Amino acid sequence: MTKQHWLxxxxxxxxxxxxxxxDQRTDWTGVRNYQARIxxxxxxxxxxxxxxxxxxxxxxxxxxxxxxTAFPDPTADEPGWVAVALKGVRPLPQPxxxxxxxxxxxxxxxxxxxxxxxxxxxxTATEFTKILQLxxx
DNA sequence: GCCAACGTTGGC
DNA sequence: GCCAACGTTGGC
Numbered sequence: 665m666t667k668q669h670w671l672x673x674x675x676x677x678x679x680x681x682x683x684x685x686x687d688q689r690t691d692w693t694g695v696r697n698y699q700a701r702i703x704x705x706x707x708x709x710x711x712x713x714x715x716x717x718x719x720x721x722x723x724x725x726x727x728x729x730x731x732x733t734a735f736p737d738p739t740a741d742e743p744g745w746v747a748v749a750l751k752g753v754r755p756l757p758q759p760x761x762x763x764x765x766x767x768x769x770x771x772x773x774x775x776x777x778x779x780x781x782x783x784x785x786x787x788t789a790t791e792f793t794k795i796l797q798l799x800x801x
Numbered sequence: 802g803c804c805a806a807c808g809t810t811g812g813c
Numbered sequence: 814g815c816c817a818a819c820g821t822t823g824g825c
Contacts, residue, residue, distance in 0.1 A: 675823085697808075718823060762824080781807055781822055 669792035670707060671714040671724070671776060672750075673783045681715050681726045681755065689731060689751040692784075693739045700784035704746050705734045713750060714787070714795060716776065723759035724795055728752050756799030770794055 672692060674680065684690055695704060707713075713728040732749035739747075765771050771794055775785035787795075 673823090722824075779807085780805095780824075783822090 665708060668706070668708060668711045669714075669787040669789060670703065670711060670730075671716055671774075671785050671787055672728075673716045673718050673776075675719050676717045676721055677719070680717060681752070684715065684726070684728060684750070684752040685755070687752075689749060691738075691747050692750050693737045693747040695737070695747070695784060696740075696745060697781075697783065699779075700782060701744075701746060703784040703786060704748055706786075707733060707748050709733060712753075712792065714792070715752075721759070722762040724756060724765075724799065725759045726752060726755045727801075754801075756796075756801055758798075758800045760795050760798045764798055765795070768794065768798065 695701060707730045709730055709732065711730040713730060714724045715726040715728050716724045728750040730748055731751050734746040734748050736743065737745040737747040765774065766777065771791060774787065774791050775782055
């Protein structure tokens with residue numbers, strides 16, 4: 665299967681890109697939303713993942729990669745919830761702000777804008793490439 | 802700090 | 814199964 669593209673959101677106060685850089689890898693736990701769970705389950709090793717910081721930063725700040733497909737989330741009280749493992753790959757030379765994404769016509773349909781509360785979402789290859797461009801990568 | 806959007810819960 | 818109430822997320 666060809667590589668898929670994803671975007672995950674995190675409040676930097678909870679877990680920031682800088683934390684992933686420090687840790688090098690992390691288990692992406694704590695997702696408690698059915699739609700996000702479907703996306704976690706669809707992730708494959710080697711898929712590319714944008715790291716978006718919400719609330720204070722409001723920008724895509726880095727690129728990560730899936731290193732382990734979905735496994736049971738050890739932080740969940742009930743069975744069925746899953747986590748994946750991610751490793752940090754590199755920061756974007758320039759963060760791509762929410763405002764910049766909103767200002768880009770070709771990104772008008774991305775899930776980030778359409779479903780503001782979804783924390784794990786797929787991106788098309790075109791969307792992924794566009795954000796890379798905006799980030800100067 | 803406020804509020805809109807959205808998901809979840811629980812009463813009927 | 815519907816819908817009101819409530820909690821959470823996240824932009825502004």
